[in-house]
Amino acid sequence: MKISEIRELSTSDIEERIDTEKGLLLKLRMNHAVSPLDNPLKIPATRRTIARLKTELRQRMLTENNKEA
Secondary structure (H helix, E strand, C coil), rough: CCCCCCCCCHHHHHHHHHHHHHHHHHHHHHHHHHHCCCCHHHHHHHHHHHHHHHHHHHHEEEEHHHHHH
């Protein structure tokens, strides 16, 4: 997921997407432990997506706090 796509999402959508991606990451790790994945690079790609989502969420929180102050 690109950062431009993430910026278009609402805050609640980002939070839902983080939960979904975390579940996917857990499932990928479990499947990889049992048998090798076809594409093991999905694991770090999913981690990066989660990081991008969390970064955007944090930036929005900081922007809101700066507007209030």
